[in-house]
Amino acid sequence: MEGTTAGPELGTVIVGVDGSEPAREAALWAADEAARRGRTLHIVHAADTDTRAAYASVETIERARAAGRELLRDxxxxxxxxxxxxxxxxxxxxxxxxxxxHGAAGIHGTVVVGSRGLGGFTALMLGSVGLTAAASATTAFVVVRGSDPEAERGSVLVGVRDEHDLDCVRYAACEAELRKASLRLLHVWNLLQSVGNVVSMLDDVEEISGQHAQRLSVMADLIREEFPDLTVRVDVEKSYSVAGVLAEASQHADLLVVGGRRSPGYIGRSLGRVTHSLLHHARCPVLLVPRHGNDHGSAS
Known part of the structure; x- marks a missing residue:
């Protein structure tokens, strides 16, 4: 792979378009990403006309297909x-x-969508089709959110929960290296996750925070060994809102990388509360790296 010396393989970039402005922005972002990687950009328009064929006229179906092909050309x-x-x-x-x-992505591709779509049967709307695609992704998945082009950024932010996020951090390191940016590892310790022990923990907050920082530093040292030219920063924050801290920090990042996890207690595929919130409220594009196994019931 061009541009990196270590880490996972960053493959073809696949972007879904539906004629909406967010989808067009996603296509341009995906083109920049594919150019950085030295990979192909694959543009997909899914008209879903097979589903509509049972109740839509032949003329309507043909117009939809012609419009889709024109959109791809444009x-x-x-x-x-x-x-x-x-x-x-x-x-x-x-x-x-x-x-x-997902079919176009294969096993190494990165899927990119806009933050919302047109609505209707061709929508790539976050909250419906977009969320379903994110929740069921088995490869890297990006939601391109609007960002201020005048903002000073130059870093890739990765939200780290525990040592099982090492693959996610490696992916973020690759992205930072491609951008010639720094990498920031941010762990947010949520006291509410240990609500039953809060009273006994209050006197030990700083000690526990230091333990989290130590584990994060070990991970950062591994990344520095694999990416010796990369500037890596480590931060631990205490808050009652993990998503709030990450969303606020994302306004200073080019990209927010998080490990995609399935929310516990639900049948089928779904996103955790933190991931779901970030896809709606982050200040920069969000890249989900599927976390395979070792979820331990995480709701992140």
């Missing part, structure tokens, strides 16, 4: 105007958006 042209050397491919799918995006 998006590819816009991307090539900014990155003339970027290899761009397109895919029109008659199926639903979620399986189309």
């Amino acid at each position: 998006t590819a042209a816009a991307v090539n105007g900014l990155h003339p050397d970027l290899h761009v491919t397109t895919e029109f799918s008659r199926g639903a958006p979620v399986p189309a995006l």
Whole structure:
């Protein structure tokens, strides 16, 4: 892989478009990401016309298909105007958006969507199709949220819960290296998760905080060994809102990386409370790295 010396493989970038402005912004962000990686950008439009065929007219279906193919051509042209050397491919799918995006990603691709869509049957709307795609992702998944282009950033922020997030931190390190940015590891210790022990813990808050910092420092040292040219910063904060601290910190980051986890107590695939909140309130693009195993009932 070009641009990195260690860490996971960063593969093809797949972006879903539906004609909305957030999806167009996501396509341009995805093009920048693919260019940084030296990888192909694959643009997907899933019209879901197979589902509608049972009750929509033939003319309606054909118009939807023609509009989708035109959207793909226009998006590819816009991307090539900014990155003339970027290899761009397109895919029109008659199926639903979620399986189309995950199918295109394979085992190493990164799926990118906008923060909301048009609504209706072609939507990539966070809260419906977008959230379903994020919750069911088995590869890296990015939600491109609006950010202030004038903001001073230059760092990649990664939310770290415990030692099982090492793969997520490695992914964030790769992203930081590609951007020639620094890496910030941030652990937020939530007292409410230990509500039954709070009274007995109050006198030991600083000691426990120091233990969290020590574990985070060990992880940071591993990353420094693998990425010797990368500047790595470690922070531990105490708060009653993990998502609130991470969202606030994200206003100073180019990218927020978190480990995607399944929320406990639910049937099927769902996102944890912290992840769900960040996808709605982060101040920069959010990259979810699926965490396989060792979840221990996390609600993050």
